[in-house]
Amino acid sequence: MTVPRKPFDPKVNTSTIALSINELTSNAPSFVLVVMDGPDKGAKHVVDGTSPSRVLIGKSPSCEIRLSDPAVSRRHASLYIARGRLRMTDLESTNGTFVNGISVVDGYLDGGEFLRLGSTTFHVQLEEVARPAKLSPRTAFGRLVGSSEAMRRLYPLCEKLADSDVPLVIEGETGTGKEVLAESIHAMSTRADGPFVVFDCVATPPNLLESILFGHEKGAFTGATSSRAGVFERAHKGTLLIDEIGDLDLSLQPKLLRAIQNREVQRVGRAEFTKVDVRVIAATRRDLDREVQAGRFRDDLFFRLNVARIELPPLRDRTGDITVLAKHFWDTLGGAGKPMPPDLLQRFEDYPWPGNIRELHNAVARHLALGEFADFRIESRSSASGSEAPPPPLHGMSSPVPDFLDQVLAKSLVLADARELVLDEFERRYVEHALRVHGGNVTRAAASAGVARRYFHVLRTKRTHKDE
Numbered sequence: 001m002t003v004p005r006k007p008f009d010p011k012v013n014t015s016t017i018a019l020s021i022n023e024l025t026s027n028a029p030s031f032v033l034v035v036m037d038g039p040d041k042g043a044k045h046v047v048d049g050t051s052p053s054r055v056l057i058g059k060s061p062s063c064e065i066r067l068s069d070p071a072v073s074r075r076h077a078s079l080y081i082a083r084g085r086l087r088m089t090d091l092e093s094t095n096g097t098f099v100n101g102i103s104v105v106d107g108y109l110d111g112g113e114f115l116r117l118g119s120t121t122f123h124v125q126l127e128e129v130a131r132p133a134k135l136s137p138r139t140a141f142g143r144l145v146g147s148s149e150a151m152r153r154l155y156p157l158c159e160k161l162a163d164s165d166v167p168l169v170i171e172g173e174t175g176t177g178k179e180v181l182a183e184s185i186h187a188m189s190t191r192a193d194g195p196f197v198v199f200d201c202v203a204t205p206p207n208l209l210e211s212i213l214f215g216h217e218k219g220a221f222t223g224a225t226s227s228r229a230g231v232f233e234r235a236h237k238g239t240l241l242i243d244e245i246g247d248l249d250l251s252l253q254p255k256l257l258r259a260i261q262n263r264e265v266q267r268v269g270r271a272e273f274t275k276v277d278v279r280v281i282a283a284t285r286r287d288l289d290r291e292v293q294a295g296r297f298r299d300d301l302f303f304r305l306n307v308a309r310i311e312l313p314p315l316r317d318r319t320g321d322i323t324v325l326a327k328h329f330w331d332t333l334g335g336a337g338k339p340m341p342p343d344l345l346q347r348f349e350d351y352p353w354p355g356n357i358r359e360l361h362n363a364v365a366r367h368l369a370l371g372e373f374a375d376f377r378i379e380s381r382s383s384a385s386g387s388e389a390p391p392p393p394l395h396g397m398s399s400p401v402p403d404f405l406d407q408v409l410a411k412s413l414v415l416a417d418a419r420e421l422v423l424d425e426f427e428r429r430y431v432e433h434a435l436r437v438h439g440g441n442v443t444r445a446a447a448s449a450g451v452a453r454r455y456f457h458v459l460r461t462k463r464t465h466k467d468e
Helices: 151-162 180-185 205-215 250-262 288-293 299-305 322-336 342-350 354-374 381-385 400-410 415-437 444-447 453-464
Strands: 030-035 043-047 055-058 077-082 086-091 097-099 108-111 114-117 121-128 168-171 196-200 236-245 278-284 308-310
Touching: 030 077, 043 077, 086 097, 097 151, 151 180, 151 308, 168 180, 168 453, 180 196, 180 278, 205 250, 250 278, 250 299, 288 299, 322 342, 322 354, 342 354, 354 400, 400 415, 415 453, 444 453
Parallel strands: 168 278, 168 308, 196 236, 236 278
Antiparallel strands: 030 043, 030 121, 055 077, 077 086, 086 108, 097 114, 114 121
16 A cells, blocks of 8 residues: 655645545535647636536546547546645656646645646636535435435435436545446436346456356357347336446457447347447446556447446545445444444544445444454554555454354345345455465465456455555
């Protein structure tokens, strides 16, 4: 884990590495960025507190401030209101970002500065009258729970997206709730009576990707003993979530583009096409612009999907939501009627949650199942930030499997919650065992497990929170 430092501040003339956060105020100031030099000279762009997430600057269609400057990266930098100031973060651009002639990775702007990206120079101007941010009174959107300002700023956009039928890209770190948001948008849309189908690009074996996506006919390949509809046909009149689309094999992307564009699919082994009426939502933990630039993702598919974009903030940036979510999970997982231990809640607040909401959910479930036997081994933010190593995971007790199962069964959880808890523990132990047997070699461990290296790596990331 990178040690966080203070961002660049022109007043003290120092630059540092960024910590990406969404710090938002309810009455944020407004900044006007005037292009003083470059291909887009004369253009003006307003950045204020009404934005639900980061404002992106670059050449990509996904950017709110889109430039035609060839020296600018697809996603060059991001801007958002933070503590009454404009926070700028360079997004690992090719040519860097400069404030008043100084190369800056992350910094605060107050107005009056000159911001240069490629051959484009902005003059940053502070408006005299602040524009009040539009905060929703909601404390949840469907199954997506949260009352922080970061989430309340997102809810109005979520409502608009539910009323729409356009393709959507949901961005966010692993475990931030992308699937929950997609399902909630579906549930509040005109397609709510139709199916909600999830296709996971990472968990699906590579040799079955095309068949599961588009379906197959009997005898189309060895083992195809019967015809089967793909996820597009199964999602007819409903919503299809393509999870981790940034990992989809490049060879399948043209066929996916055709399916979305023409609203029809062709099963493997069939000459005819089948019409489908499906809203497509794509979710990714990756920067798709960077994937396009690297040649791993098709630009035309990205353009077709990215009609709308929403970014879910990580849990560490959702001030106040850790307690809200922990209590919510405590009640829904069987703890209703008994108080949550205050010391446990404090330890939750002090932990940086690299696995985000999924990790918090599993931590609460584990504590309810194991009680005093649960060994969380949580580090505080201060101690975690003082080390280059990632924080330790919230492991359960190191007991024999039967003892662990007995503890889970004794809590009388509903089947889905009990199964998730047991599966989480099993996968953690399995991955650790395979890595131990093969001396930490992921390739050999994946081969012994009979899964693709990519999928094993995802399991390892989810269960042990190692950086990719």
